[in-house]
Amino acid sequence: MNKKALITISIVVGLLLVGGGVVAYTNDQNTKEEQQKMAMQKKADDEAMVKKAQDSAMAKDTVAQEGDSMAKDETMAKQGSYVTLADYDKDPSKYADTKKVYFFHASWCSICQGIDKEIKADMSKIPAGVTLIKTDFDSSTDLRKKFGVTVQYTFVQADNTGNETAQWSATSLTDVLAGIKS
DSSP, X not given: OXXXXXXXXXXXXXXXHHHHHHHHHHHHHHHHHHHHHHHHHHHHHHHHHHHHHHHHHHHHHHHHHHXXXXXXXXXXXXXXXXXXXXXXXXXXXXXXXXXXXXXEEOTTOHHHHHHHHHHHHOGGGSOTTEEEEEEETTTOHHHHHHHTOOSSSEEEEEOTTSOEEEEEEOSSHHHHXXXXXX
């Protein structure tokens, strides 16, 4: 073979290799773009599924809470109740015929957490006619000042006019119940 033919063949092979490389690179880029589009679509689909599940769960929670609220109203006659200050403030007249005991609770207080857990574990231990009002120690500064509360896990019993009738600290539900005055 002559030198010209070898050069021509080398140039053609080189062009084919370069052209093939360009085609392969372009195909690879297109594949990556398709994969990115598919990944974005999957992510959007996943987010939509999560949102739908959350919405469904929230709807079930709302129904459960409404059911719990009705159940609490029905059982209040049989036993006392344990409510947050916000729930109490929504309709204090629901608790007019009960002994009101403010439980100054802090989320960071291990004693408070223990008492809260004890109460929730067996609500039947709260005597009929008693309403324990879970009161946030950190944010209820007006009530703290009114009753002179300086320590979390303090309990304040108040009459229907909102005046203090008893105050004590407790480290267990037994101590809480022992402090309630007749």
